[in-house]
Amino acid sequence: DAGVIQSPRHEVTEMGQEVTLRCKPISGHDYLFWYRQTMMRGLELLIYFNNNVPIDDSGMPEDRFSAKMPNASFSTLKIQPSEPRDSAVYFCASRRPGLGGTGELFFGEGSRLTVL
Amino acid sequence: KNQVEQSPQSLIILEGKNCTLQCNYTVSPFSNLRWYKQDTGRGPVSLTIMTFSENTKSNGRYTATLDADTKQSSLHITASQLSDSASYICVVTSQTGANNLFFGTGTRLTVIP
Numbered sequence: 001d002a003g004v005i006q007s008p009r010h011e012v013t014e015m016g017q018e019v020t021l022r023c024k025p026i027s028g029h030d031y032l033f034w035y036r037q038t039m040m041r042g043l044e045l046l047i048y049f050n051n052n053v054p055i056d057d058s059g060m061p062e063d064r065f066s067a068k069m070p071n072a073s074f075s076t077l078k079i080q081p082s083e084p085r086d087s088a089v090y091f092c093a094s095r096r097p098g099l100g101g102t103g104e105l106f107f108g109e110g111s112r113l114t115v116l
Numbered sequence: 117k118n119q120v121e122q123s124p125q126s127l128i129i130l131e132g133k134n135c136t137l138q139c140n141y142t143v144s145p146f147s148n149l150r151w152y153k154q155d156t157g158r159g160p161v162s163l164t165i166m167t168f169s170e171n172t173k174s175n176g177r178y179t180a181t182l183d184a185d186t187k188q189s190s191l192h193i194t195a196s197q198l199s200d201s202a203s204y205i206c207v208v209t210s211q212t213g214a215n216n217l218f219f220g221t222g223t224r225l226t227v228i229p
Contacts, residue, residue: 004159042221043160043205091159104150105207105217107159 002026006092006108014116018080021111023092024073031095033105034067034077038088046090049075082115089113118143120208122220129227133196137223139189139206147209147216151180151191154203154222163191163204196227 005024013019025032033048047057049069057067064083069075079086089112093105120141129135139149148167152160164175166182166189173180177200179192193200206220 043219045217093159104162104165105152105160107161109157109159 004092004094004106004108006090006111008111009109010112010114012114012116013082015083016081017115018078019082019086019113019115021077021090021092021113023075023077023108025075025092025094026106027073028096029094029106030072030097031103032069032075033093033095034075035091035093035107036088037091037110043091046077079113082113084115087113087115118208118210118218120206120218120220122204122206122223124223125221126224127226129196129225131196131198131227131229134192134194135196135225137191137193137204137225139191139208139220141187141189141206141208141218141220143187143208143210143218145211146184146187147211149182149189149209150207151178151189152205152207154205156202160203160205193225196225198227198229201225201227 007022030051034046035043037043045059047060047067052069067077089110091107091110093107095103123138148165150165151163153163154160163178164173164180168184177194182189203222203224205222208218210216
């Protein structure tokens, strides 16, 4: 399997612009997570889906952030409008079904976002 | 409050030396603890998982320990190599709650020749 695939790997944009990050989870995994990583705060959960349904979005910082999972093989994280404080690395991760909360997370390579 | 704390924040060691990374947690009820390795510019990858009944588990030169009574875990790296340079993240899973994964902020290890 190719693993979790994220795009773009790097994004540089100007404040106020819309940013869309994309993720393709591992086939057969039924959980998908979006994390944000910064030096100061480490990995923070933004939102996660189970069987394409958003379960917990309490980590989404504000209304500027939205996430969708239209099908089992694709998810997007959108920031509109973007701000400099959104600069971070955004990771997508997926997990196999049937293991509850004990299963290993498989992370993508991340999308490094810089907002000028 | 469920928390995971790691120490040290960063560590520099000479190639060939051993080192130990620490993880203390207050997560309850405990399910398991994983150590992830994150190379620069990459996503984290699981090294090992510790469940309540396990005290020690090895994965090559990596040995993880768990003391469920004191809620402490360590990751010992033997005969370090340059490729061990990475961040090591401790993740504790709770048995309950919709969002049941708790992350430490990681230890940044640098191995120098």
